[in-house]
Amino acid sequence: MMALIIAAREFRTLFISPLAWAVLGVMQLILGFMFLTQLDYYLMLQPRIAGMEDAPGITDMIIVPLFGNTGVLMLLVTPLLTMRLIAEERRNRTLSLLFSAPVSISEIILGKFFGVFAFLLVMVALIALMPLSLLLGGGLDFGKLAACLLAMALLLGSFASIGLYISAHSAQPTVAAVATFGALLGLWIIDWSGKSDDKSGGVLQELSLLHHYENLLRGLVSTTDLAYFFLVIFAFIVLSVHSLDNDRLQK
């Protein structure tokens, strides 16, 4: 209940700042461009693959790459949205408002998380409009689209909770942003080293955000991938609670 109030405030505060609008606008522009390029490419290929058996449909040809690109873009953008969550409040000394109110630390963290997550979901909804516009001229594989949207939501949830944790650790938003970007990128590419030989790559691959994200994008909604994302989200929320509680304990 209290978490919802904090989340609502956080959500509205995001929309007060020009940053959120800029992020929404720029993302929409870039993804729109990517979407159209992909559509162009598909139209060019369409006559050639039309005769093929088991030919990839527009969902595979347009939507899956679009969501893949969105994942990479969000890797850059999410740190900008999560950096201020706690760090800015700490810097402006406004945390004491929350600490003095009858609200527990977990409620503060959950509120912050859901506030920024709600914003990210708005973004997912806007992005989803692009594939849906294809319905004007053709049919879609809704199962696959749903898997893509789920993958996107889970990925952004993980980004948000990692960003929140790092923000809870720092007193400067920009430092939090850089550190979050580093952490996310690290988790994204951690399986690169393992690609060459399969033996050592196993563990690292399981740790990679990209690996699990791609699995879901392919339309394979498996418990492993879902569990991975839920674990990441949950773990970093718990860690954030501890980190914020350290403010109270201090040294």
Place this chain on the structure above:
Amino acid sequence: MNTLIEVEQLYRYYGDHCAVKNVGFTLEKGEILGFLGPNGAGKSTTMQIICGNLAPSSGRIVVNGVDMLDQPREAKRALGYLPEIPPLYRELTVDEYLEYCAQLHRIPRRRQARAIAIARERCGLGDVGARLINNLSKGYQQRVGIAQAIIHMPAVIILDEPTVGLDPIQIREIRELIRELGKEHGVILSTHILPEVQESCTHVQIIHQGQLVLRDTIDGLERQMSNSSLLLTTARPLDVERVNGLDAVQSVDDLGAHQYRVYHEKDGNPAEQIARTVVESGCGLLEMVAERRSLEQVFIDMTNTADSLQELPS
């Protein structure tokens, strides 16, 4: 039950440094407690601990009958806290901000508008409700901070240096507000502006190097400050021997230029006797002033003699 705050044996360490050492006191309803101390004495730390913003190393805090460490949520309901730097969201308007505070303090939705209106009116924020906090002057921002602390009508209001950086008129208004709040709530006020304590508080407490060195009512403090010396100015050199010979006089200091300071015992007032003696000895009494120790002096004495501390009854 009228004891609003009970603090017992509070300790707080930062690493090896002990910021608060065995602090204990109580606050009753209707009291305005002035918390005095030099910078870095532990005022803010103590206040943060009472408000649950900082965990004590050891000790017990009971707010309105609820233990702060066991049930922080319940205890915080009875507290309103204005930290040294008001926790304001500058990108919000005053009304939006106060609405958020009201929600955080679990004021039911239907009573929120009224609570905001009352807090705004009490703090003189009537016509700035729609303005951005960022665009307000420092004085108004401070008032928004106070409004935030009283919006849920807490039993205890804790204000950390509420008049810092305000102009004299605003200071007077805030003091007025504090006195008014003291009628219905318990108030703890930290400051290093001494006259502020004399003007708005009923009790005073001096903290030095993390320890309480004085806890008294304002009346008690006034007595501490009462005169124990007289300042004499004479036309011709004073017969020091003769004045010194008087019963109540302890000593006489020659300040030069025919000025003398006569120390006497606290209880008696030998002014009349001294005047007669001086006049009789033909020195020509020009001026005689009873000296009062100012609060500053009491304060400096207290903080200087902190080494020779004895345990204070709390």
